[in-house]
Each structure stands twice: as structure tokens, then as C-alpha cells.
Amino acid sequence: MSRPAFRLLLLGSSALMLLAAPADAQRTGSGQLSLNRLFGTRDFAPEVFGPARWLENGTAYTTLEDSDIKDAQDLVRYETATGARTILVSAKQLIVPGDSTPLEVEEYSWSPDGNMLLVFTNSQKVWRENTRGDFYLLDRTTGKLEKLGGPQAKPSTLMFAKFSPEGKRVAYVRENNLYVEDLATHAITQLTSDGSRTTINGTFDWVYEEELSLRDGFRWSPDGQRIAYWQLDAAGVRDFLLINNTDSLYSFVTPVQYPKTGTTNSAGRVGVVSATGGATRWIQVPGDPRNNYIARMDWAASPNELLIQHLNRPQNVDDLLMADATTGAVRTILSERDSAWLDVVDDVKWLDKGARFTWVSERDGWRHVYLVSRDGKTIKLITPGAFDVISVSSIDDAGGWLYYIASPDNPTQRYLFRTRLDGKGKPERLSPETQPGTHVYSISPDRSWAFEVFSNIDTPPTTSLLKLPTHAVTRVLQANTKLHENVAELQRNPTEFFKVNADGVQLDGWVVKPPTFDPNKKYPVLFYVYGEPASQTVVDEWDGFQTLWFTMLAQQGYVVISVDNRGTPSPRGRDFRKAIYRKVGILNSHDQAAAAAVITHWPYIDPARVAVWGWSGGGSMTLNLMFRSPEIYKVGMSVAPVSDEHFYDTIYQERYMGVPQENEEAYRLGSPINFADQLQGKLLLVHGSGDDNVHFQNSEALINKLITANKPFTFMDYPNRSHCICEGKGTSRHLFELLTRFLRENIAPGPGGV
Numbered sequence: 180m181s182r183p184a185f186r187l188l189l190l191g192s193s194a195l196m197l198l199a200a201p202a203d204a205q206r207t208g209s210g211q212l213s214l215n216r217l218f219g220t221r222d223f224a225p226e227v228f229g230p231a232r233w234l235e236n237g238t239a240y241t242t243l244e245d246s247d248i249k250d251a252q253d254l255v256r257y258e259t260a261t262g263a264r265t266i267l268v269s270a271k272q273l274i275v276p277g278d279s280t281p282l283e284v285e286e287y288s289w290s291p292d293g294n295m296l297l298v299f300t301n302s303q304k305v306w307r308e309n310t311r312g313d314f315y316l317l318d319r320t321t322g323k324l325e326k327l328g329g330p331q332a333k334p335s336t337l338m339f340a341k342f343s344p345e346g347k348r349v350a351y352v353r354e355n356n357l358y359v360e361d362l363a364t365h366a367i368t369q370l371t372s373d374g375s376r377t378t379i380n381g382t383f384d385w386v387y388e389e390e391l392s393l394r395d396g397f398r399w400s401p402d403g404q405r406i407a408y409w410q411l412d413a414a415g416v417r418d419f420l421l422i423n424n425t426d427s428l429y430s431f432v433t434p435v436q437y438p439k440t441g442t443t444n445s446a447g448r449v450g451v452v453s454a455t456g457g458a459t460r461w462i463q464v465p466g467d468p469r470n471n472y473i474a475r476m477d478w479a480a481s482p483n484e485l486l487i488q489h490l491n492r493p494q495n496v497d498d499l500l501m502a503d504a505t506t507g508a509v510r511t512i513l514s515e516r517d518s519a520w521l522d523v524v525d526d527v528k529w530l531d532k533g534a535r536f537t538w539v540s541e542r543d544g545w546r547h548v549y550l551v552s553r554d555g556k557t558i559k560l561i562t563p564g565a566f567d568v569i570s571v572s573s574i575d576d577a578g579g580w581l582y583y584i585a586s587p588d589n590p591t592q593r594y595l596f597r598t599r600l601d602g603k604g605k606p607e608r609l610s611p612e613t614q615p616g617t618h619v620y621s622i623s624p625d626r627s628w629a630f631e632v633f634s635n636i637d638t639p640p641t642t643s644l645l646k647l648p649t650h651a652v653t654r655v656l657q658a659n660t661k662l663h664e665n666v667a668e669l670q671r672n673p674t675e676f677f678k679v680n681a682d683g684v685q686l687d688g689w690v691v692k693p694p695t696f697d698p699n700k701k702y703p704v705l706f707y708v709y710g711e712p713a714s715q716t717v718v719d720e721w722d723g724f725q726t727l728w729f730t731m732l733a734q735q736g737y738v739v740i741s742v743d744n745r746g747t748p749s750p751r752g753r754d755f756r757k758a759i760y761r762k763v764g765i766l767n768s769h770d771q772a773a774a775a776a777v778i779t780h781w782p783y784i785d786p787a788r789v790a791v792w793g794w795s796g797g798g799s800m801t802l803n804l805m806f807r808s809p810e811i812y813k814v815g816m817s818v819a820p821v822s823d824e825h826f827y828d829t830i831y832q833e834r835y836m837g838v839p840q841e842n843e844e845a846y847r848l849g850s851p852i853n854f855a856d857q858l859q860g861k862l863l864l865v866h867g868s869g870d871d872n873v874h875f876q877n878s879e880a881l882i883n884k885l886i887t888a889n890k891p892f893t894f895m896d897y898p899n900r901s902h903c904i905c906e907g908k909g910t911s912r913h914l915f916e917l918l919t920r921f922l923r924e925n926i927a928p929g930p931g932g933v
Contacts, residue, residue, distance in 0.1 A: 210670035212731035214919065218912040222665045223727055228642040228657035231630060232289060237623025242656075243284055246270035251281040254296070259628050259644070262654055268296055272317060275324060282315060290346035294319050295362065297342065297349065303335045306388050306871065307902075310395075314340040314351065316362060327360055328353060329367050338382055339395040343403040348454065350399060350406055352381035357397060357408055359454050368456045370406065377436075379411040384445050386438055387411065389872065390830035391474050391523065399454075402482040405504060406454055409473060411445040419876075421869050425898045435871050438829040440846075441839045447473045449487060451504045462502045463509055464489060472830070474523045478504075479553075480533030488523060494834045497521045499538075499555065512555030515540055519760035520834045526571035530600070537571060537581070541753040548581060550600065561602040567750035569593060573622040574600075582609075582622060590749045591676060591687055591719045593617040595629075597648060609650045617720035622647065630656065634721035636674045636689065639663055670694040671730050676719070679742065681773035687717045687749065688742040688774065691733045693929075696783075700930030703788030705732060705922065706775060706812075707741040708804070710767040711796035712759060712835055717743040728915065732922070736929030740778060744770030761842055763835050764824065764849030768803035775804075775811050788926045792816035792918065795873060795902065802851035802862075802881070809859035814925045816863045816918050819873050819902055822852040822881040826874060852881050856888035861925045863893045865914065867900030893921065 216222060231242040238259055243252040251270035257263065270281040286299040295318060302312035312335045314327045328337050332353055340351035343359075350359045355374030360367045371380040381397040388394050397408035418434035438444050446468035450459035464473060464487065474497070475488040485502040487509070499513040515521055526548070528537045538549045543560070546567040550559045562568050566587035572595060573582040579600045586592045594610035595618055610618045616635025623629065629647055634640040642657035672692045678685050693702065707729070709716045729739040743749050744767045746759025759766050779786040791812050793801045798820030805815035821827050824846045825839055839846045847853055862885075866878040878894070885892050895917055897904050905911050 209665070209668040212669065212727060212734055214731070214912065214916060217724065217727055217731070218915075223662060223723075225639060225662055225723065226657055226659050228630070230286065231621070232287070233621075233623050234289065234293065237625040237628050240623075241267060241289070243287075246281070248281060252284055254284070254287065259623070260653075268317060268319065272322060273298065273315075273324065275315070275326070285309070285312065288341065290342050291344065292346055295342070295346060297340060299340070301335050305338075305382075305394075306385050308394065310382075311335055311338045313337060314349070316349070325365070327351065327365075328358075329360070329365070339397070341399065343399055343454065344401060345403050348403070350397065350454070352397065355379050355382065357381045357406065357452070359406070368454075370452050370454075370456055371408075371410075371459070377413040377416075379409075379413060379445075381408045383409065384411055384413050384416070384436055385871065386828045386830050387445070387447070387472075390828060390834075391472065393474075398477050400478055400482045400504070401480070404454055404482060405451050407449060407451045407476060407478065407485055407504065409447060409449055409476065411447050412468075413445040415443045415469075416445055417442060419871075419874060421871060421875075421899075423869065423899050433869075437871070437874075440825055440827060440829055440832045440836075442829065444469045444472075444492075444829055447471075449473055449476050449485065449502070451485070451507075460505070460507050462487070462504075463507045464500065464502075465509070466491070475525070475527075477527070480529035480536075486527065486536075490521070490523070492829075492833065493837060494520045494830075497524070501553075501555075512553075513538070513551060513558075515542070517541070517757075519757040528571065528574045530574060530576045537574065539568065539571070544753050546750070546753070548583065559602060561600060562598055562606070563602065564606075565752070567752065569750055572620055573626055575626045576600075578626065580626070582620075582626065584618075584620075586750055589615075589719075590743075590751045591689075591715075591717050593619070593718075593720075595620055595650075607648070609648055611650060615719065617718065628653075635719045636721065636726065637666075639666055639721050669730060670734060672696060672733070676717070679774045679777050681742075681744075681770050681777065684745060684770065684773075686742050686744060686770060686774055688740060688778075689717055691729050691739040693733045693736050693738070697930060698783050700783065701785035702736065702738045702783055702930055703790065703926045703928060704738045704740055704778070704784050705926075706771070706789070706791040706804075707739060707797070708771055708791055708793040708800040709795075709797040710744045710747060710771060710793075710800045711763060712746055712748055712756065713796060713831075715743050715747045715749055716741040716797075717747075717749075732919070732928075735923070737922070737926075738784065742771060742774045742778075744774070746770075759835065761836055761845045762849065763832075764799065764803055764851065765845070768800060768807055771800065771804060772808040772811060775808070779811060786811075788813065790814035790816070790922055790926045792818070792922075793820075794818040796821070798865075798873075799851060803854070805860055805862055806851050806854035806857045809857060813860045814862075814922065815860060816865070816921060818865045818914075818918075819867065819870055819904065820851070820864075820877060820881075821873050822877040823850045825850070826877050826880070852884050855881060855884040855890065858885065858888070858890045858892070861893075861921075862890075863895070863918070863921045865895045865897070865904070865917070867897040867902065867904045869899035869906075870902045872902040 244255045246253045248270045253266045254268035256265045256267040273281040282300045288297045298315045302309035314337050317324050338352040357370040374380045383393045416436040419437040420432040424430045449462045452459045470492040472490040474490045479486040487500040489498040495517050497515040498511050500509045501512050502509045524539050526539045538551045548562045569584040571583050580597045582597045596606045598606040619632040621630040629645045631645050632640050632642050639662045644653045675690050746767050798817040801815045801817040804812050868875045
């Protein structure tokens with residue numbers, strides 16, 4: 180639920196297989212969309228640039244490009260300024276001795292001197308992402324290609340391998356223990372030996388990964404002498420059992436340690452160990468480790484000190500601790516507090532050789548960047564104004580510039596700005612006004628260049644190489660020409676952004692109208708909802724399959740609308756985002772219904788034909804709207820919803836709702852399961868029985884409530900599928916056939932009629 184799984188769908192994936200389409204989806208022609216075309220062709224598959232890596236302070240970069248060998252790629256080096264191209268590592272060099280097929284490069288990194296290449300391949304899913312696999316080392320001077328881990332390492336068990344600062348060793352996690360491997364001798368030093376299912380070194384359990392975005396759990400010291408790492412003690416965290424009924428003659432269970440709201444968490448701590456082995460020095464972080472979180476940790480621009488973000492369990496106090504790596508002693512240098520919750524700060528960057536660092540805070544009501552002295556005693560605001568800094572892109576310490584993403588005038592868009600580190604002068608917008616939409620950047624280390632991906636809600640992405648600070652395009656790196664051409668040929672109206680007054684609150688929204696739209700006629704409407712603090716839906720950015728599916732529905736005669744309620748992470752200030760505190764399911768569903776009550780009185784909307792759908796948190800929203808506002812919503816399609824907030828995890832749900840023992844009434848009022856007896860419309864409920872995130876339990880418990888209340892509904896179980904409901908041949912195609920068919924059978928498309 181920490182982000183809508185709908186965004187995980189990938190066009191062109193081999194998992195999206197062609198099935199027979201219903202007659203209404205068989206329309207052909209370059210201007211028409213159908214599920215056949217979306218799933219059975221690559222007409223709308225994007226081309227991808229990268230992954231790219233800056234080299235030599237930005238004067239060059241590497242990227243992956245198709246090789247002469249089928250289904251293989253070369254690593255290519257480009258001179259940034261001239262575009263001069265050299266194959267740095269050919270696919271042939273990535274053929275393991277005794278094999279005939281080059282390694283598939285899923286990720287890669289270069290040693291500091293550029294002579295060693297580390298390749299990640301054969302990856303396997305851990306929780307949400309594929310973070311364990313095999314690592315191979317290519318020595319470019321000798322051409323030798325070797326697998327890391329030694330003979331004891333099982334296939335696909337290494338995680339997060341990375342070079343030491345001098346480039347002569349690599350550290351990695353294997354089966355919850357930390358190792359260092361010498362690249363000259365391949366001698367392996369085991370740094371921890373207590374790793375087990377419940378003692379987790381250098382990586383994380385389910386909830387830390389999902390809700391704190393922590394996966395790689397160790398850091399080399401700047402001098403390469405030590406490694407700092409997280410250790411989690413998961414003993415006491417209860418297992419949730421995923422039942423598999425289809426993959427063997429007898430059913431079996433997969434246990435996942437998953438702390439539900441109000442229950443026991445893993446205990447986290449940080450240790451420092453010599454890279455040559457020995458005892459670990461544990462950092463003396465205060466408080467009960469099961470009721471606090473070590474949310475971030477890294478070396479503090481020094482081989483002797485660590486900077487740690489220490490969150491209390493309610494996540495409304497973030498103490499910034501400076502830790503002595505030798506003694507383990509800590510001192511608090513900064514304490515951030517909020518009456519609601521605090522977001523973890525990912526934009527800590529050191530300046531002046533470690534004398535100052537950047538810090539992001541909402542302490543004045545807006546998300547701003549501050550410069551903080553190493554001792555925490557001096558705090559200086561450098562981005563004043565009534566706007567939010569969305570993220571820090573880069574720091575030019577020598578030149579005195581902060582580069583950041585913001586959109587002061589339009590919360591649906593994203594632009595690059597820069598401002599002086601001394602806080603003087605006005606911010607400069609570098610993204611051009613002639614390209615409204617969303618701009619994403621990877622800035623070179625010398626801040627002279629950037630890779631930029633630009634798109635808007637109606638325009639697929641284009642990747643360019645830019646010169647900074649002028650933002651002049653040096654060359655287009657990935658034009659996505661075929662995708663642009665196919666999209667341009669579609670019969671559609673441009674997406675329109677609007678604002679709607681929902682009980683006195685101005686909310687942002689977008690609307691997609693049929694290509695043959697007649698303002699004098701009335702159309703059915705499908706609302707797409709999410710509405711929780713993890714994600715916005717109203718963003719001026721190309722969203723791939725989502726954009727195209729909505730276009731297809733518009734071609735069939737539906738108006739598609741989405742609105743961002745209060746509580747979504749829109750850059751509209753702290754009060755807008757945190758109004759939802761202890762009101763998840765309550766305030767957000769109120770805002771959505773209030774907006775819909777206005778929209779359904781627009782002259783071209785048919786109030787008798789109103790549908791709503793969403794996934795994950797959007798599935799929960801769909802249930803709340805169907806149950807709480809049955810006079811508005813006639814049809815709902817809820818995918819993988821949380822029906823009862825007690826069923827979700829500690830970190831996410833407690834962050835926004837508090838612990839249930841202290842806020843039980845709000846948990847009751849926010850959970851749609853408690854209002855199931857108010858269902859009046861047509862409901863489709865969809866869930867994967869193997870969902871390790873939003874458990875199948877949520878739908879089963881809701882089904883019991885609906886049965887008790889004698890409420891008819893339609894249910895679809897996808898056996899053993901996870902939260903994305905994307906595993907297995909034909910799964911994604913089948914799901915969207917189901918959603919499209921249910922909508923058409925219950926809400927007639929096109930103007931007029933019921």
C-alpha cells in the first residue's frame with residue numbers, strides 16, 4: 180500500500196500475453212486502442228536509455244546498448260561534450276568461460292579507477308524488488324571474468340556488492356551475513372556469522388524495506404577501513420502465512436514475518452566492524468529498539484563518525500545522532516518534531532569538507548532546505564518562500580549552488596531550479612517554460628551536464644543530454660520516436676487539468692474526454708482514485724499503460740477523472756499533506772466524495788452512471804466511497820484493498836494513524852469493512868492470494884461482512900499472485916479484461932442511455 184501497484188505494470192513484458200479479446204476490443208486502426216493492441220503488440224512499448232553512469236567527473240558516461248549478439252548488450256562509453264562513442268566492454272567479454280551466452284547486465288558499477296566492472300545478473304525477488312543475484316567481476320586490463328562469492332555461495336544469493344573506496348575489495352551480503360572479498364586473491368573474509376532468518380545483517384526485513392525504502396544495509400567508511408551496517412533482530416515478529424493451494428498436490432505455506440499495527444517490530448541497531456574482520460562495535464542508540472527506527476545511517480563525511488536518523492515509533496520525532504565509530508557513543512545534534520508525522524530525510528549532503536550538511540524540513544509549513552553546521556547549532560534556511568522543495572538534485576559546493584526540483588505555481592508538475600547556497604538572490608528556474616510537465620534529472624558530478632527525461636500526461640518521455648545551467652539540449656539520447664508517432668495517431672482529446680471546490684478546499688484534478696465529445700450530451704464517468712500519503716494521481720507526467728488504458732476507455736465513451744484529495748503528497752505545503760493525520764479513510768474519502776458531488780453536476784456528466792476504481796490504497800478508497808457515498812457511486816472496482824487498517828503493517832499505518840491502542844475509534848472509522856452493510860451499487864473485488872503486502876485476509880474478511888449483510892458482489896481471486904497481480908502467463912491481460920468488461924456490463928458507455 181505504500182504505493183499503488185498499478186504503476187508497476189510494464190508494457191512489452193513477456194508476462195503480458197495475448198488472450199482472446201471481447202468483440203468490443205477488436206477494433207483496429209492506428210487511431211483506435213484495444214486490449215489486443217495494448218497487450219498483443221509492442222506499439223506502445225517505450226525504449227529505455229541506460230542504466231547510465233557518469234565517469235571522470237562528468238566528462239564521460241557509460242550506458243548499455245544492443246550488441247551484434249542477439250539479446251545481448253555492450254557497455255558503451257561516450258565523451259559527454261563530443262558524443263564520441265567507444266565500446267568499453269563488448270557483450271563477448273561478458274561470456275562466462277564454458278558458456279556461450281553473455282551475461283544479462285541488470286545493474287553495473289565501475290571501480291574508482293574504471294578498470295574493474297561489477298555486473299549484477301540472475302536476480303531474484305526478495306520482497307518487492309529483485310535485490311539478490313549473482314555478481315561477476317570483469318578485469319578490463321586482463322579480460323578475466325570471475326564470479327564473486329566463492330564456491331560456498333549458492334546461486335543468486337549475493338546482495339548489494341560494492342567496491343571499497345580504493346577499489347581493491349568488494350563487500351556484499353550473503354544469506355544475512357556480511358563478507359569482504361579481495362579482488363586480487365579472491366580471499367573472502369566473513370565479517371558476521373550470526374545471520375539467520377531472524378538475525379539480519381546488512382539488509383532488512385519486510386517492513387523496513389517496504390515502508391522505509393531500506394534494502395542495502397551497509398556502508399564502506401571513506402577510508403575503506405571499516406564497514407557500518409544495520410542488524411535487525413526479528414525474533415518476536417509474528418509470521419503471516421501465505422497459503423499456496425495450486426503449485427503442488429498438497430497445499431503449503433510461505434511464512435512472512437510481518438508486524439501488523441500495534442504488534443512487535445524487529446529490533447534494529449547499527450554496528451561498525453573492521454573490513455579485515457573482528458568484533459563489531461555497536462553504536463549506543465538510545466531507547467527501545469523495537470519501538471524506535473534507525474531510518475537512515477551513513478558516514479558523516481569522516482571515517483570516524485556516523486550520522487543516524489532515529490525515529491520514534493509514532494514517527495513524529497526524528498533525532499539526528501552523531502555517532503563515534505570507535506567508541507559507539509552518540510550525541511543528538513538536531514531534533515525534528517511534528518504534531519503529525521515526519522518524512523525521513525534523503526537529501527543529506529555534506530559541504531565544506533564536512534563542516535555543514537543539507538537538511539530538509541517542514542518546520543515553517545513548507546518543505547525547505549536548510550544548511551546545518553556539523554554540531555547542529557547553526558541552522559540556516561536557504562530556500563525561503565511559500566513553496567515546497569520536492570527533492571534535492573545536486574550540490575555545487577565550490578560554485579555555491581543548490582539544485583533542486585520544485586513547482587511553485589503548479590503542484591502537478593516538476594521543474595529544476597537552482598539557488599545560491601548563501602540563500603541570497605532569487606531562485607533560477609532552469610527547466611524551460613516552453614515544456615510544461617515533468618522533468619527528471621541525473622546531474623553530472625561537476626554540475627556541467629545532466630540527463631533529462633521530459634514528459635507530460637499526453638506526451639511520452641524523451642531523454643536528452645543537457646548543458647547546465649543553460650539547459651541547452653546537446654543531443655537527444657532516447658527519442659522514443661515510434662512511441663511518439665503511435666500516440667500522436669490516437670483518436671483522443673488532450674487531457675485537461677482542473678480545480679474543483681470540495682467543501683471549501685480547492686483540489687487538483689484531470690479529465691480525459693471521449694474523442695467525439697459533445698458538451699451537450701451526458702457521459703458516464705470513471706473516477707480513478709488513490710488518495711493516501713504515498714502517491715499522487717494528478718501529475719502531469721506520462722504514465723504508460725495507465726494513460727493508454729484510460730484513453731481506450733475514453734474512446735469507448737467514458738469520461739475518466741482523477742482528483743488529489745488532502746493527504747496526498749502534493750507540493751502544496753505541510754498543512755495540505757498532513758490534514759489526513761489520524762483520518763486515513765475518513766478525510767480522504769470525504770474529499771473525494773465532495774469533489775465527485777460537484778463533478779457529477781457538470782452538464783456533461785450523467786450522475787446515474789458513476790464508477791470508481793483503484794488499487795491498493797486506491798482499492799481501500801474505492802470501498803470507502805462505495806460504502807459511505809452510495810448515492811454517488813454506482814459501480815466500484817477495488818483491487819488489492821486494505822479493508823481493515825488493523826491488518827496493515829506497523830510503519831505505514833502507524834505513521835499516519837498512530838498505534839491502534841491509542842486511536843482505536845479512528846481505526847474503526849477509517850476502515851471500509853465497518854461500513855460494508857451500506858453497499859448499494861455493483862462491486863467488483865479483486866485480490867491476489869499470494870499478496871505479501873496487502874494480505875488476502877483483507878478481502879476474505881470483507882467477504883464475510885458482505886455475506887453477513889446479504890450484499891451481492893463479484894469477486895476474483897488470482898491464485899498466488901502478489902500485490903502487483905502480474906505473475907504468470909496472461910495475468911495482467913486477464914485482469915484488465917475483467918476490469919474493462921465489468922465496467923462495460925454495469926455502466927453503459929457513450930452519451931445518453933443508462
